[in-house]
Every structure is written in C-alpha cells, then in structure tokens.
Amino acid sequence: FIVSARTSGLRRDASGITLFLVDAKTPGISRRAYPTQDGTQAAEISFAQVRVTKAQALGGIGEGLNLLSRGVDVAIAGLCAEAVGAMDALVKLTVEYLKTRKQFGVPIASFQALQHRSVDMLVMLEQARSMAIYAALMAGEADPAKRHQAMAAAKIQIGRSARFIGQQATQLHGGIGMTMEYKGGHYFKRLTMIEQQFGDADHHLRLLAASGAAIAA
Known part of the structure; x- marks a missing residue:
C-alpha cells in the first residue's frame, strides 16, 4: 500500500505529510472488503501499531x-x-x-x-x-x-x-x-x-x- 501519514506539523499544515510504501502483509494491517452502491468493491484498511522506517518513505520526509x-x-x-x-x-x-x-x-x-x-x-x-x-x-x-x-x-x-x-x-x-x-x-x-x-x-x-x-x- 501507499499510505499517507502526518509525521510533523499541525492538522491543516501543507508540510509534514509523508508517503510510505507499506507491505500489505505487515503485522497490524487489517482489511474489510465491502460492495459499493454501484456494484464495485472497496475496502476499509486499518492500521494498529504498524511500524515503518525512513527507507519506506516515498520522496522526502514531510514532503x-x-x-x-x-x-x-x-x-x-x-x-x-x-x-x-x-x-x-x-x-x-x-x-x-x-x-x-x-x-x-x-x-x-x-x-x-x-x-x-x-x-x-x-x-x-x-x-x-x-x-x-x-x-x-x-x-x-x-x-x-x-x-x-x-x-x-x-x-x-x-x-x-x-x-x-x-x-x-x-x-x-x-x-x-x-x-x-x-x-x-x-x-x-x-x-x-x-x-x-x-x-x-x-x-x-x-x-x-x-x-x-x-x-x-
């Protein structure tokens, strides 16, 4: 998954958001699939104490x-x-x-x-x-x-x-x-x-x- 997370700053700040490349099989990740109104599929993905490293960041930290x-x-x-x-x-x-x-x-x-x-x-x-x-x-x-x-x-x-x-x-x-x-x-x-x-x-x-x-x- 490509996951966006706030790593610094306040909620509305443009800076401080980092993208991470996270393996879908990482411990702590759970998925719940469900059908949408148009018949396609979507999923709710939850993260519980999932740890990532700087090496997994896409682009600069906070950018x-x-x-x-x-x-x-x-x-x-x-x-x-x-x-x-x-x-x-x-x-x-x-x-x-x-x-x-x-x-x-x-x-x-x-x-x-x-x-x-x-x-x-x-x-x-x-x-x-x-x-x-x-x-x-x-x-x-x-x-x-x-x-x-x-x-x-x-x-x-x-x-x-x-x-x-x-x-x-x-x-x-x-x-x-x-x-x-x-x-x-x-x-x-x-x-x-x-x-x-x-x-x-x-x-x-x-x-x-x-x-x-x-x-x-």
Whole structure:
C-alpha cells in the first residue's frame, strides 16, 4: 500500500505529510472488503501499531502532499475518461430505446420533444468529452496550480453532464429505466459514484474560486 501519514506539523499544515510504501502483509494491517452502491468493491484498511522506517518513505520526509495531490489529479483525469465512456454508452442505449419503443403506433423517437431531449443529452456528452480530453492533456502539467485548476474544471463539467444524462436517460426509458435488470440504471449508479469521488462539483467550484482569488491577489 501507499499510505499517507502526518509525521510533523499541525492538522491543516501543507508540510509534514509523508508517503510510505507499506507491505500489505505487515503485522497490524487489517482489511474489510465491502460492495459499493454501484456494484464495485472497496475496502476499509486499518492500521494498529504498524511500524515503518525512513527507507519506506516515498520522496522526502514531510514532503508527500505534492506527490499525493499529483496522484489525485491523475486519478481525476482517469475518472473523467471512465465517466465519458459510461455517458456515451447511456446516450446510445437511450437513443436505441427511443427508436424501438412504440406509442400510438409509431416509435417514440419520432416525437419532437423527445428528439430535443436526446440532442440535449448529446450536447452534454460532448461537453464532458472535451473536458475529459483537456484533463488528460493537463495530467502531465508540471505547474501544480494549473493542473489543479484543469482537473477542477473537468470534474465540475463531468459531474453536471453525468447527472443530466443519467436523469434524462432514466426518464426517457420510463419504468424499465428504474429496474435492476436493465443496464441503464447501472451506468447511472456508476456515474453518480464518479461524481462524488475526489470531490463533487461544489467542492471543485470552491477550489476554482479560491485559486482565482489567489491569482487575483
């Protein structure tokens, strides 16, 4: 495991955080696996009197925050790409359903109001795709401030698009969109989890606002 731990300073200090490479079989480490709401797996890892040495430190002692934040930024870029894949599949699934589901003797895809809603889904998908590509390009940015801003902006759009597309897909499918047997709902669950991981839209809006204030100052 790569474990972050405070080795000096106060709780909110930027310095004093160190990353350690810890063998998962080290005495004192216990794990409890559990399923998440979207069907994936997570684990709660507990440490009881686990001892580490300086040789296990990644980077300098007390200088792990920059490495940790870079890892989070790369993870956000990866989540954005995964979300776009799920949104793309959900849009295609919805459009195909509209083409095959009939009402009043015709496919409901022929109804103009539903066509408009489908186009709105596509617009939100392409906005998310653009920001995911931007996040991927900026994941290697050496300037932490620019990289953080890019990831925050991407995560905001991904969250907004994911919620919109998921809600529209559920509504356009009708009752079947709410069933456990239909894959559309599982895409929406995963998108909802992605929206919350590493901070939701509100969290990243606050980060952008704070970074903007810092730049202005």
